[in-house]
Amino acid sequence: MSVKLMAGTRIRERRLLLGMKQSDLARLAGVSASYLNLIEHNRRRIGGKTLLKLAEALEVEPTLLSDGVGRRLVDGLHGAAGRHKEFSAEVERVEEFAARFPGWAELLNRLSHEREELIQTVTSLTDRMAHDPQLAGSLHEVISTVTAIHSAASILVETKELEPEWQGRFHRNINEDSQRLAEGAEALVRYLEGAPETGRDIRSPYDEMHAFLEKRGYHFPELENDSEGGDVAALLDDARTVCSPGSVILLQDLLMTYVADAQALPMSDVEQLISQGAWTPERIATTYKMTLPQVFRRLAMLPTDLVGPVGLLVSDVTGAVLFRKPLDGFSLPRSGDGCALWPIYQVLSAPQTPVSVTLRQIGMDSERVQALAVSEQIEPASFSTAAVTKAYMLLLPDMDPGGAQTARDVGLNCSICGISQCKARREPSILTKAF
Amino acid sequence: MSKQVLVIEDEQNIIEAISFILARDGWDVKTHSNGHDAVDVVRVRNPDLIILDVMLPGKSGFDILSELRQDAQMAHTPVLMLTARGQKKDREMAERAGANKFMTKPFSNAEVLETVRAMMPS
Numbered sequence: 439m440s441v442k443l444m445a446g447t448r449i450r451e452r453r454l455l456l457g458m459k460q461s462d463l464a465r466l467a468g469v470s471a472s473y474l475n476l477i478e479h480n481r482r483r484i485g486g487k488t489l490l491k492l493a494e495a496l497e498v499e500p501t502l503l504s505d506g507v508g509r510r511l512v513d514g515l516h517g518a519a520g521r522h523k524e525f526s527a528e529v530e531r532v533e534e535f536a537a538r539f540p541g542w543a544e545l546l547n548r549l550s551h552e553r554e555e556l557i558q559t560v561t562s563l564t565d566r567m568a569h570d571p572q573l574a575g576s577l578h579e580v581i582s583t584v585t586a587i588h589s590a591a592s593i594l595v596e597t598k599e600l601e602p603e604w605q606g607r608f609h610r611n612i613n614e615d616s617q618r619l620a621e622g623a624e625a626l627v628r629y630l631e632g633a634p635e636t637g638r639d640i641r642s643p644y645d646e647m648h649a650f651l652e653k654r655g656y657h658f659p660e661l662e663n664d665s666e667g668g669d670v671a672a673l674l675d676d677a678r679t680v681c682s683p684g685s686v687i688l689l690q691d692l693l694m695t696y697v698a699d700a701q702a703l704p705m706s707d708v709e710q711l712i713s714q715g716a717w718t719p720e721r722i723a724t725t726y727k728m729t730l731p732q733v734f735r736r737l738a739m740l741p742t743d744l745v746g747p748v749g750l751l752v753s754d755v756t757g758a759v760l761f762r763k764p765l766d767g768f769s770l771p772r773s774g775d776g777c778a779l780w781p782i783y784q785v786l787s788a789p790q791t792p793v794s795v796t797l798r799q800i801g802m803d804s805e806r807v808q809a810l811a812v813s814e815q816i817e818p819a820s821f822s823t824a825a826v827t828k829a830y831m832l833l834l835p836d837m838d839p840g841g842a843q844t845a846r847d848v849g850l851n852c853s854i855c856g857i858s859q860c861k862a863r864r865e866p867s868i869l870t871k872a873f
Numbered sequence: 874m875s876k877q878v879l880v881i882e883d884e885q886n887i888i889e890a891i892s893f894i895l896a897r898d899g900w901d902v903k904t905h906s907n908g909h910d911a912v913d914v915v916r917v918r919n920p921d922l923i924i925l926d927v928m929l930p931g932k933s934g935f936d937i938l939s940e941l942r943q944d945a946q947m948a949h950t951p952v953l954m955l956t957a958r959g960q961k962k963d964r965e966m967a968e969r970a971g972a973n974k975f976m977t978k979p980f981s982n983a984e985v986l987e988t989v990r991a992m993m994p995s
Contacts, residue, residue, distance in 0.1 A: 578928055581957035582884045585979040589890030592982045597897070604893070611886040 445489070445503050446480035451800065452496045452503070453478075455530060455856050466495035502537040511536050511547055513769065516854040518550035576626045583619045587612055645772070646685035647692065648762060650677055656763055657741045662705045664697050692761070699736040702728050708736075712744060719810055719832060720792075730792055730812045734832040738763050749807075749833030751776070754826075755786055765833040767805030768797070769850045777849040778862035781811035782831035789813045789827055796836055798845035800856050806836035806845045876993055877901040879920035881911050881937070882955065883929050891924065894982045895989060908932030912940045915947055922993050924985075925972075927956035927963065935970045942971040951992045955980070 453463050464474040468491055476482040477492075484492070485504070493500035512532055519527035528535075536543040590608040594600065660669040670693045677686050703726050711717045719733045728736075738750035749765025757774035764770045776782070781793045792812040798805075810832040819825035836845075849855025852864045878900045882888050885906065892902045905914045908929035915923065915937075923941075927934040934954055941947040954972040956963050967975045974988055 578957040581978050582887065585957075586884055586886035586890060588979045589887065589894070589982055593890060593893055596982070607889070608893075611889060615886055 445484060446478045446482070448503050449474075449484075449492055449496065450478040451856075452498060452533075454800075454858075456496065457858070458496075463492070463495055467491040498534050499537055502533050505537075508536075511540075511543055513850070513854065514547035514551060515543060517554075518546060520853045521550070521554075573626075573629065576622060576629060580619065580622045580626060583615045583622060587615045587619065590615070643682060643684035643688050644759065646681045647688045650681060650685070650689060651692075651763075655741065656739050658693070658696060658739070661693065661697050662700050665701065670694060670697060695735065696739055699728075699732055699739070702726060702732055703736050708740060708744065729814065730810075731814050731828070731830045734810070734812075734830045737832065747835055751780075751782055751831045751833070753782060753829050755829075757783065760828065765807060765835070767835075768799050768807045768833055771851055775851045777851060777855065778864070779846065779848040779860070780831060781809050782829045785811045785813040786827060786829045789815050796843050796845040797848050800847055800849055808834045808836050810834070875899055875901045876921040877903060877918065878922050878924060878989060878993075879915060879918050880904045880924045881906070881908075881914075881929065881934070882924070882926040883907060884926075890982070891985060894986060898986055898990075900989070900993075908934070908937060911937045912944075915941060915950075916944070919946070920950065922989060923950055923952045924989070925952055925954050927954060927967070935966050938967075938970040938972060951994065953988055953992060 449463075453460065460474055460478070461471045464471040467474065467488060469477075469488060473482065477484050477488075489500050489504060493503050496503070515532045515536060516529060519525070519529050519532070590611045594605065594608050594612075597604075658669075658673065660673070664670060670690070673693060674686055674690055677689050681689065703722065707726070711722065719730060719737065722728065722737075723730050723733045726733075734750055737745060737748050740748070742748070747765055748763070749768060749770070750761060750763045751759065751770055752761035753759055753774065753776075757776065759771060759774055759776075762770045762772070770776070777799075780797070781795045785791060785793050790812070792810065794808065794810050797807050797809045799807075811830065813827050813829040815825050815827050817823070817826040847857055849857055849860075852860075852867060855863075855867050857863075878895055880888055880891050880895075880902060882891070882904070883906050888904045888906065892904060895902045903918055903920065905911055906929075909931035911925075911929070911932065925934045925938060929937070934956070938952055938954070941950065941952070951973045952971070953974045953976060954967045955976050955978060956967075957978045964975050974992055976984065976988060
């Protein structure tokens with residue numbers, strides 16, 4: 439899609455952000471409302487005088503409409519403003535700021551991002567200190583031993599006329615405890631040496647797992663014919679050098695599922711399907727007697743040069759993100775604070791009922807995407823236990839972006855979403871005062 | 874007759890040190906080193922004050938204290954809790970469970986003595 443065509447999307451978003459009617463903007467720009475409608479839907483190229491008038495009416499630099507600013511940068515600046523609402527940053531002018539001062543904008547974005555990483559590191563470390571049983575046990579052992587040595591030493595120093603029998607006993611206790619302290623300290627050092635070395639490396643197990651998957655391109659050729667599971671073990675050995683034990687456990691589960699999915703739909707069959715063209719997830723599920731979640735997982739873990747770009751989000755009933763593979767033009771959250779309008783949350787209330795929706799994520803350079811969602815019960819409910827359900831949302835590029843099907847406007851999360859009067863809004867947005 | 878302090882702690886050398894300093898101060902010191910039957914031991918001994926460690930084998934100090942507070946006989950017995958973790962959360966849990974005082978390891982002998990003297994019912 440050309441840069442000029444994308445300008446229409448930016449014009450529409452800017453107009454909506456200002457709460458301006460299409461007819462009002464058309465009048466100000468000296469064009470008809472129907473012509474502006476075509477421009478906004480990227481069906482007419484614009485330039486010259488029309489572009490200048492539209493930019494003037496929308497109170498932005500013309501280059502901002504024609505060239506735009508990277509979505510990553512704008513999202514990052516919005517996020518920074520949202521985290522520091524006390525400064526009342528002029529979020530309605532964020533694109534203008536980024537376009538006029540790209541270096542400063544990148545610097546601000548980088549600093550904000552690094553600050554978030556540091557906060558996450560501190561949180562992870564605190565969490566680890568508080569909840570890691572091995573670390574807590576080791577520290578308890580060391581501190582208790584120090585207490586015993588401290589008490590015995592104080593008795594020896596401070597007690598006047600201490601009987602020889604007591605002296606001998608407390609000397610012996612100090613000797614025993616100092617030996618225990620040395621062993622406990624060594625064990626603690628060994629444990630800490632085995633942990634990630636620097637603060638920046640300390641992330642949640644899911645973050646570590648996703649970093650490993652991203653590095654491998656979400657595809658593992660060695661697992662395509664791995665019925666014995668030997669290559670899974672080799673991959674896990676490799677993962678242990680960069681991942682914590684918790685993320686290795688998550689990865690093991692994911693790779694075992696990968697092997698099972700690859701057996702259900704072997705690579706040779708995938709290549710045949712691609713060569714025949716016109717494949718759909720539903721058709722694959724029917725032909726190969728697979729469940730839709732199986733097909734979604736398989737498609738998301740195939741090479742992009744074979745099946746094209748495919749994104750996938752998997753969550754549990756709480757909305758926690760269990761797996762995320764982003765798709766260009768559609769941002770996904772790292773944790774469970776996605777937009778409630780996404781079909782992945784809709785299908786949680788109706789397991790085994792697939793939903794297909796065209797989505798458009800409000801924001802710069804967003805693309806229409808086809809979202810296919812379905813949920814499945816991993817464990818059924820009983821009188822004594824709750825059901826365990828997982829929801830899947832497969833994301834594919836919209837093959838008919840100019841088509842008649844209306845796209846559902848959605849956000850990434852409420853704090854940086856500009857959709858006004860949204861019934862699903864959980865918190866005010868920094869982009870609009872409306873709740 | 875001197876008042877009785879029951880020390881429930883699993884580190885033998887800490888038990889020995891605390892017992893020594895309290896006994897020298899004139900208290901009748903009894904000890905116990907696991908959580909399993911700590912509540913039964915308290916019922917039998919009926920101490921005037923309890924020094925209770927949080928991390929015990931078998932049952933945590935918080936659980937033991939909660940059970941004691943539900944027993945009419947021991948609901949008001951002063952309890953000094955000991956822990957190796959000085960986190961705010963532990964302190965809050967101790968207060969919720971009904972501890973009268975909270976002391977973080979490593980502590981000094983003088984600190985233990987002063988606290989026991991102050992807490993002991995007259």
